[in-house]
Amino acid sequence: MSSLNSILSPVQKDLLVVESIMHEEIQSNNPDLAAALDQILVSGGKRIRPAISLLISRVLGGPVEKIHLLAASVEILHSATLVHDDLIDGALIRRGIQTLNAKWSAGATVLSGDYLFSCSAKLAAETESTRVVKRFAETLAIIVNGEITQLFKGPCHLDREAYYQRIYAKTASLFETCAYCSALLCTDDPKLQDAFKVYGREIGMAFQIIDDILDFTGDQATLGKPIGNDLHQGLLTLPLQIYAERYPQRNFVQEILSGNCIDDNESIKELISDLVSTEAIQESLNIAKEFSNRGIKAIEDFPASEPHESLIELAKFIEDRDL
Numbered sequence: 618m619s620s621l622n623s624i625l626s627p628v629q630k631d632l633l634v635v636e637s638i639m640h641e642e643i644q645s646n647n648p649d650l651a652a653a654l655d656q657i658l659v660s661g662g663k664r665i666r667p668a669i670s671l672l673i674s675r676v677l678g679g680p681v682e683k684i685h686l687l688a689a690s691v692e693i694l695h696s697a698t699l700v701h702d703d704l705i706d707g708a709l710i711r712r713g714i715q716t717l718n719a720k721w722s723a724g725a726t727v728l729s730g731d732y733l734f735s736c737s738a739k740l741a742a743e744t745e746s747t748r749v750v751k752r753f754a755e756t757l758a759i760i761v762n763g764e765i766t767q768l769f770k771g772p773c774h775l776d777r778e779a780y781y782q783r784i785y786a787k788t789a790s791l792f793e794t795c796a797y798c799s800a801l802l803c804t805d806d807p808k809l810q811d812a813f814k815v816y817g818r819e820i821g822m823a824f825q826i827i828d829d830i831l832d833f834t835g836d837q838a839t840l841g842k843p844i845g846n847d848l849h850q851g852l853l854t855l856p857l858q859i860y861a862e863r864y865p866q867r868n869f870v871q872e873i874l875s876g877n878c879i880d881d882n883e884s885i886k887e888l889i890s891d892l893v894s895t896e897a898i899q900e901s902l903n904i905a906k907e908f909s910n911r912g913i914k915a916i917e918d919f920p921a922s923e924p925h926e927s928l929i930e931l932a933k934f935i936e937d938r939d940l
Contacts, residue, residue, distance in 0.1 A: 621663060627923050629672035631685065635667045638689040642736045644919045652847060653717055654904045657696050657733075660714050665824070665931070666791060667692050668705045670799040672931070673813050675924035679803030683744045687802060690740035690753065691795040697733035698760055700726060705764065706850055710843075741829075747846025749798045758795040758905060759786050772851020774868075777858045784825040785818070798871040813913045819912030820932045825940060829854035833889050855904065860897040865922040867891070902936075909936040 625632065639658055645651040667688030674684040702708070704726045709719040717726045734757070734864055741753040770779070796817025807878050832847045833856050847854050853861075853873070861870045862925020869879055869888045892898070909932045919925050923935040 619930050620738030621934055623672060624927050624934055625668050625672075625790070627675055627927055628668055631671045631681070631688075632664055632668060634685050635664070635671070635688045635692070635714075635890065638685055638740070642689065642693065642740060643733065645732065650732065653721075653729065654733065656697075656714070656728050657700065657717070657746055658693075660711075660861055661805055664692065665935070666695060666795045668931070669792065669817060670795045671823065672924045672928050673796055673799040674803055676919060676922060677800060677803035677809065679799070683746070683802050685770060686740050686743050687749065690737045690744075691791065691798075692751070693733055693740065694737040694757070695791055697730045700730035700733060700904070702764070703766070704730075705732060707845075713751075731926050744798075744800060746798075748801050752794055752798055752801070756790050759790045763787055763790075773853060773876075775858060775861050777855070777862075780853070780858055781822070782824060784829075788825035788828075788889045789818050792824065793818035809934060815915035816912045816928070816932075817906045819915065822936055823905040823909040823912070823932070824935050826855050826901060826908065827936060828878070829834050829899050830856055830905070833893055834898060845889055848879060848885050848888065856892060856897045860892045860895060863895065863897065865892060909933065 622629075633709070636658075640655060643651070643654045643658065645654070657831070670684055670688040670691065670923065674681065678721065699711065703716040703718045704723060705709060708716050708718065721885070723731070738750075739752050746752075763783055764910070766786075767783060793814055794817070797814035798808060800813040804810065815926055829847065832845065835844060848857070860867075861873065864870060869884070872879060879885055913929055913932050916925070916928060
């Protein structure tokens with residue numbers, strides 16, 4: 618498998634421009650807020666979402682400066698959702714560093730996330746595309762509705778369809794938006810726009826499923842959060858859904874079906890140990906690859922080019938990362 622750096626080589630310089638725009642945009646008159654938000658961006662992960670926007674613009678040809686603004690907008694929006702997620706989940710660590718929620722009051726954390734939302738919206742507006750701004754607003758509504766649905770539904774539900782809806786709202790909708798909006802800015806052809814929209818959505822679904830697999834099989838130092846974190850929060854992700862479907866008589870599954878969460882450390886360790894000894898992990902991985910392959914298929918007929926090949930390789934990287 619190609620390394621991420623080699624996959625993103627066609628847009629590495631553009632990613633540096635996007636990074637600069639992001640840091641410039643989040644500056645605040647409040648030095649504490651500015652420093653905290655800078656730290657969030659510095660620890661911001663692999664920048665896969667902005668890379669998708671940039672690679673698509675290279676495939677289609679488009680207004681480079683506006684694509685930079687779009688990419689920065691989407692990534693700041695992602696950071697804003699993480700700030701609020703950490704508060705809702707009571708998370709104290711993300712990517713190996715303390716969250717704002719661990720250091721600040723709930724009110725200050727909410728306002729920090731709100732500030733990031735405003736920065737993101739401003740950058741989206743600067744693309745001067747009403748369709749991009751509309752899509753931005755729709756995506757934010759999808760993300761928030763997904764979180765509210767999860768909160769009101771409560772923890773520890775076995776429902777695979779609800780799981781797919783949740784990860785679309787949480788993750789894939791933003792992948793879909795960064796791909797679709799890039800195409801909107803680059804071409805008026807609805808077929809091309811829809812092809813990249815499908816690409817973004819499908820690899821976004823694969824991305825979250827792999828994340829959920831790693832919650833059972835990953836290394837805490839690599840993940841930057843505790844193993845079994847989803848179980849502690851009462852989130853029953855795809856590996857657990859499959860485990861429950863295959864082994865309904867297991868004690869842990871019976872407990873969940875009775876309306877109880879598995880939430881103490883020893884029980885969670887036992888459950889994870891049992892689950893990873895079954896086919897649930899491999900079946901989850903196969904499903905992630907099905908999503909990824911659908912994303913690849915949506916754009917496979919485009920003329921060969923280095924950026925196009927990078928989009929294909931990026932989908933493969935997502936399905937294999939850290940496994």
